[in-house]
Amino acid sequence: MGAQVKEQDMTPLLQVNGLTKMYGPRIGCKDVSFDLYPGEVMGIVGESGSGKSTLLNAMAGHHAPDRGEVVFDTRADGPVDTLKMSEPERRMLGRTDWAFVHQHARDGLRMSVSAGGNIGERLMAVGGRHYGEIREQAADWLGRVEISDTRIDDRPSAFSGGMQQRLQIARNLVTGPRLVFMDEPTGGLDVSVQARLLDLLRSLVREMGLSAIIVTHDLAVVRLLADRLMVMKDGHVVESGLTDQVLDDPQHAYTQLLVSSVLQV
Amino acid sequence: MIELENVSKSFTLHNQGSAVIPVMERVSLKVSAGECVGLVGASGAGKSTLMRLIYGNYLAASGRVLVGDVDVAQAEPRQIIALRRETLGYVSQFLRVVPRVPALDVVAEPLLAVGTPQDQARDKAASLLAELNIPERLWSLSPTTFSGGEQQRVNIARGFAYDYPALLLDEPTASLDAQNRATVLRLIEGAKARGAAIIGIFHDEAARDQVCDSFVDVSAFSPEVAA
Numbered sequence: 001m002g003a004q005v006k007e008q009d010m011t012p013l014l015q016v017n018g019l020t021k022m023y024g025p026r027i028g029c030k031d032v033s034f035d036l037y038p039g040e041v042m043g044i045v046g047e048s049g050s051g052k053s054t055l056l057n058a059m060a061g062h063h064a065p066d067r068g069e070v071v072f073d074t075r076a077d078g079p080v081d082t083l084k085m086s087e088p089e090r091r092m093l094g095r096t097d098w099a100f101v102h103q104h105a106r107d108g109l110r111m112s113v114s115a116g117g118n119i120g121e122r123l124m125a126v127g128g129r130h131y132g133e134i135r136e137q138a139a140d141w142l143g144r145v146e147i148s149d150t151r152i153d154d155r156p157s158a159f160s161g162g163m164q165q166r167l168q169i170a171r172n173l174v175t176g177p178r179l180v181f182m183d184e185p186t187g188g189l190d191v192s193v194q195a196r197l198l199d200l201l202r203s204l205v206r207e208m209g210l211s212a213i214i215v216t217h218d219l220a221v222v223r224l225l226a227d228r229l230m231v232m233k234d235g236h237v238v239e240s241g242l243t244d245q246v247l248d249d250p251q252h253a254y255t256q257l258l259v260s261s262v263l264q265v
Numbered sequence: 266m267i268e269l270e271n272v273s274k275s276f277t278l279h280n281q282g283s284a285v286i287p288v289m290e291r292v293s294l295k296v297s298a299g300e301c302v303g304l305v306g307a308s309g310a311g312k313s314t315l316m317r318l319i320y321g322n323y324l325a326a327s328g329r330v331l332v333g334d335v336d337v338a339q340a341e342p343r344q345i346i347a348l349r350r351e352t353l354g355y356v357s358q359f360l361r362v363v364p365r366v367p368a369l370d371v372v373a374e375p376l377l378a379v380g381t382p383q384d385q386a387r388d389k390a391a392s393l394l395a396e397l398n399i400p401e402r403l404w405s406l407s408p409t410t411f412s413g414g415e416q417q418r419v420n421i422a423r424g425f426a427y428d429y430p431a432l433l434l435d436e437p438t439a440s441l442d443a444q445n446r447a448t449v450l451r452l453i454e455g456a457k458a459r460g461a462a463i464i465g466i467f468h469d470e471a472a473r474d475q476v477c478d479s480f481v482d483v484s485a486f487s488p489e490v491a492a
Contacts, residue, residue, distance in 0.1 A: 196365055199365045242346070245322055
């Protein structure tokens, strides 16, 4: 059974076990378990209200789940349940090895701070102090996300939606995280801007060897970005597997409905 | 290299009264290194379905689908991802790419995925595109804007960029002119010579006879015959 694959990267980067989040009697997400290995990109799809964003926020520590574990393979101490970490420890993780790309860029950016400042801030949070170096790295990252460095001193409020989203990605990736959570990263953007963003995300994932968890309702996005797919309905994972297999040969009734509902262009 | 044992496949249509449609039964076949096996059978007999089962795109209902030492029917997604990166290539009839990525990078991508340095990967991609007569002025454009025939040749170049030990080829010579057809057949023979195990679907009989060592008639696996 693929012994060579198993030996290469034995330890999952992230192990989620029995994660459950209730809103009173209502289910947010229930008994979600999976392993994510280094370099893997996993998509989570489902309709609005299926619990996919709840799950993402519970994993990322944005709100406390009722049950379960989110075990991350930390650089210093190996696998640690992040839900049992202290608040400062988890915040540090959120600034270093983890990143979170929000659907609305303004939720992930500081709108009153310049573009360069938005990127530099995260570097300073992990101990960057040399102004020249920080500015240089900020300029480098603006280039990587295809924003002209002449805009480095402009505020994000002067940017288009697509540029804001790319700036948010730069701000998140500048510290070289190993795991990126993304909530509808291409939602609300024009298709041409979406294509550009998809291309950017794909090359960054490959170059930096990132693992990512992407929540979206867009099946075309997961087909292009995700290796693996999880389908959610009413807070439960109804199907999971290799992305193209789940989309081309769906086994569960709901996935079949979801796949057959997509408009062909 | 590729070995199928007693594989069956059915589709369950949950939204149409859970109708179960059996499509293949008792599929067994074996392809050794350096061998090319042609799948034959009428349109709709399941040639492409069989290929998708081997690639892990379709889930087998039962049986074993061995590629190297991985059983695709049972493997974890990440094992199949690794298999597709390092061992098993697939040239489908349709090119599916991220919009905006230049043709040269589309072709180089399988090499980059296994860690080939960028300049080396691009050189190989360039030589394949040139060999398949894609004009150089198109290399920096996304293949989404190309004609059907050009897309197909980009797809073939991508499939042959990295030397996969096993290859699945779905109609690689369809709608190619004589010169490009000859190039593709030469690529297939080259792959065989270096020891690749190949399964191909060719409607072009002359091409089929030139590169295939044996044939498997897929209609023998249809459930009606088996019953």
